Amino acid sequence: MKKDNTRWRKAYKLNFFGLKDGVHQLSFSIEESFFAHFPVDHIHGSRMTVDVELNKNDRHLHMQMSFTGSLQVACDVSIDLFWLEQTYDATLIAKFGDYEDRDDDEVWVIDRHAHDVDLTDYFYETMVLNLPSRRINPDVINGDKDSDVYRAYVEYMDEQEDRTKGAQTTDEEEIDPRWQALNALKKDK
Numbered sequence: 001m002k003k004d005n006t007r008w009r010k011a012y013k014l015n016f017f018g019l020k021d022g023v024h025q026l027s028f029s030i031e032e033s034f035f036a037h038f039p040v041d042h043i044h045g046s047r048m049t050v051d052v053e054l055n056k057n058d059r060h061l062h063m064q065m066s067f068t069g070s071l072q073v074a075c076d077v078s079i080d081l082f083w084l085e086q087t088y089d090a091t092l093i094a095k096f097g098d099y100e101d102r103d104d105d106e107v108w109v110i111d112r113h114a115h116d117v118d119l120t121d122y123f124y125e126t127m128v129l130n131l132p133s134r135r136i137n138p139d140v141i142n143g144d145k146d147s148d149v150y151r152a153y154v155e156y157m158d159e160q161e162d163r164t165k166g167a168q169t170t171d172e173e174e175i176d177p178r179w180q181a182l183n184a185l186k187k188d189k
Contacts, residue, residue: 008037009120014063017115019056026052030069030123038124042131044081045072050123061094061117067126075137077153082137088130092122 012028030048048069055062067090070083094108094117101109105125110117140153175183 008033009118012120012123013116013118014052014054014061015116016054016056016061019054021057022055024054024056026054028052028119028123030127034124040124040128042073043071043128044074045083046127047071047083048086048127050119059096063092063094065090065092065126067130071127071131073131073135075140076134077136077140077156080137080148082139084131084135086127086130088126090126092119 014026028050030046030050032045034046035043046069048067048071051066051068053064055064066087068087070085072081073084074081091106092108093106094110096112096114097109098112099109100111108117
């Protein structure tokens, strides 16, 4: 007997069958195991909640979603894992029709006889696409001097500065006076 690998998706299906027309509040929890089912290696943990305000009528479902929580990612500077706070909103409209079409990011067409809509892939894509291109640990940004991350960052930057100084000419007279003025500003920092 083959193991059903889609069972976990049930937790992310919005079952609208039997709901009266009008506004309904729903909530989904995105835990650690969610990302294990996707080919992603840069998200190591999740503490996300998706609150959905569903406005249902006989023609469509209008879903206003609010993503809040944090994702565990690697710092681009130190490579250490940290929890990245996330907050963003998304809107999805599911229209009832005679065919299925989910090619559009904001408007889906679902079978008019459907009882639920699977939001699993939508949640995944929204969270991945809303990650910043550079992910830097707040300890590095805020300069928490007690942090190992910050100390490693400062040590790395000092090494880079030493390399740069060694490559520069030592004779200050050879440098264009305009560059000398800029270097003086840099040293005043």
